[in-house]
Amino acid sequence: DAGITQSPRHKVTETGTPVTLRCHQTENHRYMYWYRQDPGHGLRLIHYSYGVKDTDKGEVSDGYSVSRSKTEDFLLTLESATSSQTSVYFCAISDRGTYNEQFFGPGTRLTVL
Amino acid sequence: SQQGEEDPQALSIQEGENATMNCSYKTSINNLQWYRQNSGRGLVHLILIRSNEREKHSGRLRVTLDTSKKSSSLLITASRAADTASYFCATDPARGAQKLVFGQGTRLTINP
Numbered sequence A: 001d002a003g004i005t006q007s008p009r010h011k012v013t014e015t016g017t018p019v020t021l022r023c024h025q026t027e028n029h030r031y032m033y034w035y036r037q038d039p040g041h042g043l044r045l046i047h048y049s050y051g052v053k054d055t056d057k058g059e060v061s062d063g064y065s066v067s068r069s070k071t072e073d074f075l076l077t078l079e080s081a082t083s084s085q086t087s088v089y090f091c092a093i094s095d096r097g098t099y100n101e102q103f104f105g106p107g108t109r110l111t112v113l
Numbered sequence B: 001s002q003q004g005e006e007d008p009q010a011l012s013i014q015e016g017e018n019a020t021m022n023c024s025y026k027t028s029i030n031n032l033q034w035y036r037q038n039s040g041r042g043l044v045h046l047i048l049i050r051s052n053e054r055e056k057h058s059g060r061l062r063v064t065l066d067t068s069k070k071s072s073s074l075l076i077t078a079s080r081a082a083d084t085a086s087y088f089c090a091t092d093p094a095r096g097a098q099k100l101v102f103g104q105g106t107r108l109t110i111n112p
Helices: none
Strands: A004-007 A010-013 A019-025 A031-038 A042-051 A054-057 A064-070 A073-078 A087-094 A108-112 B005-007 B010-014 B019-024 B029-037 B043-050 B055-058 B061-066 B071-076 B085-093 B106-111
Touching (some): A019 A087, A031 A064, A031 A073, A042 A073, A073 A087, B005 B085, B029 B061, B029 B071, B043 B061, B043 B071, B071 B085
Parallel strands (some): A010 A108
Antiparallel strands (some): A031 A087, A042 A054, A064 A073, A087 A108, B019 B071, B055 B061, B061 B071, B085 B106
16 A cells, blocks of 8 residues: 555534644655545545645635645645535645645544534 | 446346346547446456557457447356355546546346
């Protein structure tokens, strides 16, 4: 398995609280992605990074921010969590972006009450 | 809207039979990828086919790509119980910026 971990794996929080999810890789891949997976919507891209301090928005970026201060870590922050952000969040990495495969982490199940 | 749309949404077959899933997309692509997701797990890459390729094989997997029809199919031959999973196609749009676009997936169940 590719060296990619996500933390926490499960989290329950309340509406209005800030939440940070962490993705950590040991593969030294350039590209990192955050997706959310919801029934009926498949996987949707939230934000991605193409290098340290280089990030861009995805399809569903409203309400989310990201940071990448070093190659191995990509943080996803929900500034003020809402119930609509209840989802399973996946991080993925790639060394050549979309030109080859992405490796996925195990996911974080987030519940916002 | 989603670039890739899988068909059928769910498929149930007997072990040993072949399973075929289809993916349609809307815009020109650089490549199309298929992923598998077991329940409660992350996605695992199966195969990538580039826009200038028409067919690709990997073990019991066969993928075809028809760019004129903007469609792809994934064939799993001699299915096994362990093939039970959701299968997703993902497209790399030709004018995109290093972003894959995933379909909603096909849920495949292999009955023993």
